[in-house]
Amino acid sequence: MFTYFKKWNTLRNQLLVVYLIVMFTVLFIVSTITYILVEDLLQDNAEEQIKQTVLESSGRYDSLFEQLNMVTKQIITNEDVQEVLLKESQGKMTSFNGRQSLINTTNLIQANADGIYSFEIYNNEYQRIIPIDSTLLLDRIDPRWIIRANEEGGRLIWLGVDPLDQNYFLVGGGRLI
Incomplete structure (x- = not known):
């Protein structure tokens, strides 16, 4: 077996083997350094991109919340809405036609607001005025949010994801009294 290797054991072959080992070593070192540099560069770029996306x-x-705040103020200060809320606070039920008119009023204001898909208005007994159905506010959200909204005195609070539809978020406001 050694005789087989003896014929290949020449100076030229020894130089070739040493040359290949040195080249593979240099290639490995350069590849490692390049990998580390590129990895750092990609990581820095990814972090910057994530920060930019978050901002x-x-x-x-923030813009959507401000728009929601503005549209909510427009709706709540509307004459028709104020009239319905006053009647409801005095214990008078709003007629079906009055509710439909109120829906038209809120839809008119809401039409100019991007990203706001619906408004719900409730009376002091937590019964929904619009949209027209018999849903109670207590069935819609956790009572602790009602307490918190009332403590905020009319300012909007972020309620989080809509429990009825995970694609939407809820924002609420309490009594202005």
Whole structure:
């Protein structure tokens, strides 16, 4: 067996083997250094991209929240809405036609607001005025949110994901009294 290797054991073959070992070592070192540099560069770029995305999305949420605040103020200060809420607070039930008119009023204001898909207005007994159905506010959200909204005195609070539809978020406001 050694005789077989003896014929290949020449100076030229020894130089070739040493040359290949050195080249593989250099290639390995250069590849490792390049990998580390590129990895750091990609990680830095990814972190910057994530930070930028977070800033943009939080800005979008802030903008949407401000728009929601503005539209809510427009709705709540509307004459027709005020009249219905006054009647409801005095214990008078709003007629079906009055509710339909109220829906038209809120839809008119809401039409100019992007990202706001519906409004619900409840009376002091937590019965829904609009949309027209018999849903109670206590069936819709946790009572602790009602207490918190009333403590805020009319300011909007973020309620989180809609329990009836995970694609939407809820924002609420309490009594202005």
